[in-house]
Amino acid sequence: MHIEPKQPTGKAPAKWFTGDVWMDVIAGPKPAPAQLRCNRVRFAPGARTAWHSHPFGQTLHVVAGVALMGTRDGTVLVVTPGQTVYTPPGEEHWHGATPDDFMEHLALWDETPEAAATWLEHVSDEDYHRP
Template identity: 75%
Template sequence: MIIEPKPATVKGPVDWFTGDVWIDAIATRKPAPSRMIAVRVRFAPGARTAWHSHAHGQTLHVTAGIALMGTRDGTILRVHPGQTVYTPPGEEHWHGATPGDFMEHLALVEGTADGDGATWLEHVADDDYHRP
């Protein structure tokens, strides 16, 4: 067993996020056969991801605030602390904070041979984010 040093918190890249987002690595990719990656992501009010998908799916566990999670068909879920959402492989989606509050979630994914398995797409339009 090894106690790993805590990596520094990093700001979410502007290509992947709208608004202010901070990422803390919890579990980084280990040598095969492991593919697990886990991060804590904190979103400022109104911040959100761009549209994206994951090769092996994604599990999100909300730890603080209320998360908004949207799908291409226009559905927006409101996810509360303690709730977990699974997004199947290849499903395009976004997630973020409500306009008035911070939100934090744990993101769990299985990486691919060449990285984290995420495919990043265009930013979420304000009309899609504010959809009732």
């Protein structure tokens, strides 16, 4: 066992996010058969992911602020600190901060070199502002 060096905080890529988002890698790629990834993700007010899905699903645990998490059927969940949301394999979804507050969550997912996430279009303001 060993302590892994901390990687620098990185700005999330604009092709996958709207607004200002920063990520810290907590658990990065490991030799097979390990597949777990975990990032701490911090969203500025109004920031959000693009629509995406994960072939093995994704678990999101809100640490601070209030998260919005949406699905293609128009559902938008309001998720508070301490709550965890599981998105099943292949479900298209997005997640981000509310318009007025910062939000931080832990994102956990399994990936292989061939499959991590399928990134789609940016979330429209209409989808983001659903009641």
